[in-house]
Structures are given as structure tokens and as C-alpha cells.
Amino acid sequence: MPSTLPDGDPVPPSGDLPESALHGLGERPFGFYVHVPFCVTRCGYCDFNTYTASELGPGASREDYARTAIREVRRARANLGEADLPVRTVFFGGGTPTLLPAADLVAILKVIGEEFGLAPGAEVTTEANPESVGPAYLEELRDGGFTRMSFGMQSAREHVLRVLERAHTPGRPAQAVAEARAAGFEHVNLDLIYSTPGESDDDWRASLAAAIEAGPDHVSAYSLIVEDGTRLAARIRRGELPMPDDDVAADRYLIADGMLAEAGFEWYEVSNWATSEAARCRHNLLYWTGGDWWGVGPGAHSHVGGTRWWNVKHPAAYAQRLTSGASPAHAREVLTSQDRAVERLMLELRLSAGFPLRELDRPRVVARALADGLLEVEPFKTGRAVLTLRGRLLADALVRDLT
Template structure:
């Protein structure tokens, strides 16, 4: 599950042609390059969703014509061509592509294939490149999956969320229990090398037994990757309004911790190993290499409305609305809404925030003196692994993973 928040930060203006500072491209050949392609369309809006997505009814009115699904692949390909101009003679081929949403599989498989083809034509794909697409279980069938595989996609992520009907109802998910498991089999039959199932825990009304049943159903389906995220109730969502009105209860942090421990128990027993706080894989090859780009501060270009990018310490984000996005590209302008240039201290702090969540953790020499002292306390409190600490790294124990946000706050001082 690749997050695409609906709110954009403030920042300095992006040049009309998207030009990056020279220092952002210095040494680029030594860094991996990935692409994130955002498809902002959904058939319905899930009650918990705060991502930058739109249903057909939300795109009616001014600007709607430019935001059409029918033209979207061609519009996004224009941004890929813009990326080629901005990165100039950058020699890198693309190592990972992740198509997220929204619901990418609302578009015809051929459209997703054309978006991928634009990257292949402008940059080339590295040997063994990971190419992922997200899918709702009720938006694909065997023939569609076969067309995706033929287009070059080799990894797929299904939004399962839960195996219990009443939990899916609270989340406003439209697929039926059992359909995600069937999708895994269909994806394998179509030739997908890697398959992920996304799960959510802590939904109002979910019990420990419900959560355990969801995990067991996911494992039984035979994916090689599972992501499990605690439900975050975002302001402005339909679920937040229901909780505020007292229609459904709020789940507390203790319940989230219990559910996380159940996830670790079930997944580890089934041969999945954690490599990031919310992600488990059956092998190193099954890990999501695209997300590893994010977590390790590599370079990626995010194409699509509201998409975020990062190249060489420069981060920028596109305008949110599909109509405004299409208009900018049609007029030959960058769709960038704002950007920030990260200083050395910003990058150091961000490295701690992201890498501490990984199995290997973060090097101790990245910590400031106050952070190093906090790491010593975290080690004594059983939050960091002694063997990793002895190798000069701050890496979380299971208990540390439960308290990851608090540990990070201490170590960034």
C-alpha cells in the first residue's frame, strides 16, 4: 500500500519547466531510480480513505473533461517525457515501478501497459526490474491479470484488508470475503512472480478472532508478501464522522499492539519474516524493492495528481486535481505544486525516521549526541537489539517495533 495523502504541504514554487538544482543530479548514477505512477480514480470511496482519489461523480463539473479516465494514460505519459527532459542525460535505467491509487485496475490493462511503456521508452527498465500494480479484488479477472502480465507487470498487490464481512462493511470495501484469496491464485496462474496482500487491523468492531482469521486466510492464499497496517482514522473521512457520532467505537492503542503481536505470531509461524515494521516477506526476493527505495532515501519520480517525488535531496509534489494536472501538462508546464530542498540536517533526521523502521535499523554514527544517549537507554529498556547494537546499528526488537514512533522521537534529538 503506497500512501498518497490528500493534503499537500507548503513549499517553494516549482520552476515551470520542472528544472532541478544541479546538486540534485550530482552523483545520480550511483543511486537507484524508481517511478511511482498514481491513478487517482475509484469506483467508490472507502470510509477510512484520505488518499488523493476521486470517484466519477467528484470529477463532474469544471475541469472534469481534462480529468477523464479515458485520456489519463496519455496524460501521465507526458509527465514521464517531462521527467526525461528534467533528468537530462542521466544514464540510469529504472529499477522499480509502482502503480498505485486509487484503483489502478479501473483503467483498461492496455492503458496501464502504455504508462509502463512510456517509462521503458524514455528510460529503459533495468534487468530484473520490479514492476508492481495495486488492485482491488473485485476489479480484476483472470483475463485482465493475464493482460497485465503480458504488459510487463511482475508483482501485484491486492487490497484484502479483512476476511470478515462485517469488518469489510465498516471499511466500505466492496469485495466479498474469499475473493482476495482467489485473486492470488489467478495472479499466480497469470505468471505473476510476487503477490502481496494488504491487511488492516484495528477496525471498529473487529475482534482478535476476526483479525487472526484474516491473517490465516491471507497466509493460506499463498502470497509471498503481506502488509499489515493499523487503521488510522483521518479527520474528514466518513469513518471519522461515524466515530464522532458514536455509531462505531474507536479502537485504542492497546488493541493495536495486541493485533500487531498476533500478526507477528501468525506470519512468522507461516515462514514470513518482517523487514519493515508493517511488512513481512517469505524471502529477500519477495520484499517490495520499490518501498525500500523510499525507506533508504533513493531517487523516485512520482507521476500523477498529488504524487510526490524525490531526487538528490529535492522533494516536490504535484497539483492534486486531475483536471489541473492534465491542463498543466497539456500546456507544456510542470504539474509541480511546490517543492523543498532538504538540508543536511533534514536528510539526517529523515534517514533516522525511515531506516529505524527497517530490520537492519540505522547506523549509530548517524545519531547526534543526544540521540546516541537515547539509543543507550533504548538498548537498556529492551527496545533495541543487542547484537545489532554491537555492530554499530540501532535496530528494533519486537517490543521496540510496538513503540517505534516513541523510539524514533527520542533518537532524532
């Protein structure tokens, strides 16, 4: 099961935000994340806040979920006051959002638009398992205002999918991309995972080739992380599977970057590649560049003006709070200026746009990183330090040194 929620300061039943959070509201980009916590089965590597039908228990259901989420959208409007907050991005994640009827996702989006207004050209994304959608479903989403699809492909090799306990067949993601294109989606992402136990370099190359051939304009590739409490972690602990190797993961990353670059994809964040600037995920960029967002759903996290909070975890507790007229927030924290500076460095340095060199206050660390070929000063982005390919492999360690 997922890990417990972090501790924090109490949130008033009304959910009112501190004055510091409301200062400058509307001057920063604003988006919504909508968490849909349902899955048909739990993948062996997953520790997200998700629930199968047998785990859900009384007090919550898929059938009522859209109505409950809409209550939180309306509460968000009340808590944020009358500030003009056109929504630039909306991202439905999970779980498997597309286990809900398309009409439910469209209804939630419609209320977000009614309460806040969608900015011109707003990006609206939903994640989907490839087997959870079909042409009619995708057409309904597109007609309802969705602009971007993100499919969980993970691998093109059947034995790798078995280790990950993924339900789809290897060829299904490519079919889903084609169906999304036919429905009118200009922007389509495929998510891949590398370094799964039992995966070879050739398996990884085959997955990349299949993803590229499917024709998305965005690919995300993440190294498998073995999370405590998952079935995968238990299998590794029992010796049934080997622990993923960091050196192997680095080699797989280099393979990915080379193949994707050759196919016309350009990295813009350490784990993300797109065929054009328009194809980049603007919702994630909002996170990475210090925007504000409201997270709807059980366990969802939000951030507004330096205040971060997270909702109660279980769907039944979440529904009960909102039905009774209370905020679903479990706890919150007000970030210090130092906290925000560190988080900004952690996130922005991972972007291809880099970080202002003059704001890196560890000159010896910077000099060593430049000498070691981890950073370069991008000549076309005046005075910005940018990770090299080698620097991307060591980004986490470099950020630790810089903070």
C-alpha cells in the same frame, strides 16, 4: 475529501530542478511511482487523493489518463537530462490503478522503458482491488512486463469490510491471488488492516489465517488510522463507532507477527513481512533507503537528490498543465542536510537491517533503549542497532527521542 497539499517553494513552469538535485544523479537507485486517482466508490476510511466518477468533474477522464501520464514521463526525461537512469522499480498505486484497461498501464510502463530503460530484473508492481481484475486482465499485465501484484484484502470478515466500506466479498482476495499465480506472477502481496471498530481478536486471527492460506509471498499489515475529513472519522465523532484503541492495536500487531512468523514470513519493515528476500517490495525499500523516484500523477510526490516536490492535486488541473506544456508540479522543498539525516533515521530504523549504532548521536537515549529492550545490536550486521519486537511497537516514540 483528501487534505490540502503542503506549502512549499514555487516550481518554475519548466519544472527544471536545482543543480543540487542533479548532483550524483544515477548513482542512487531510481524508480517511478504512477498514481492512478480513480475509484468506483470512496472507502469510508480513505483520505488519499482519489476521485469517483461523480467527483471528477470536467477536464479529466479515465479514458485520457494514460496519455496524460505519458506526457509527464516524457517531461521527467527532459528535466533529468541525459543521465543514465535505468529504472529499478515501478509502482502503480491509487486509487485503483486496475480501473484503467490493462493496455493503458502497459502503455505507461512501455514509455518509461523507452525513455529511461528498465534495469535488468526491474520490479513492476500494481495495486488492485480484488474485484477489479480477472484472469485475462492479469495475463495482459504479466505479458506487458508487470512482475508483482498487491491486492487490498483488509479483512476476511464481512462485518469488518462493511465498516471499512470495502466492496469485495471475503473470499475474493484468495481467488485473485490464485489467478495472479496462474498468470505467472511470482510475487503477490496482500494488504491487511487491523483495529477496525467492531473487529475482535478472533476476527483478526481469521483474517491472518485467510491471508496466509491464500498463498502470497508478502503481507503488509497496517493499524487503522482515523483521518480527519473521512466518513469513518465522522461516524466516530457522532458516537456510532468507537475510536480504535492503541493497546488493542499493539495486541493485534503481536498476533500478526506471531502467526506470520509461524507461517514462514519474516519481518523486514515494521509493517511488512515476506517469505524471502526476493519477495520483499523493492520499490518501498527504495523509498526507505534514500533512493530517487519520480511520482507521476495528480498529487504525486517525487524526490531526487534532496529535492522533494508534489504535483497539483486535481486530475483536471494536472491534465491542463501538461497539455499546455507546463510542469504539473505544485510546489517543492530542498531538504537541508539535517532534514535528510532525520528522515534517514526515521525510515531506516524501521527496517530489519537496522541503523548504524555509531551514527546515533543520543547516547543516553540509545543506552536507555538498549536497557529497556527496545533496541539490540545485531551481531550479524556489525554495529547496527535493530528494533526488537517490543521496539517495533514503540518505534515512532523511539525515533522522536533519537531525533
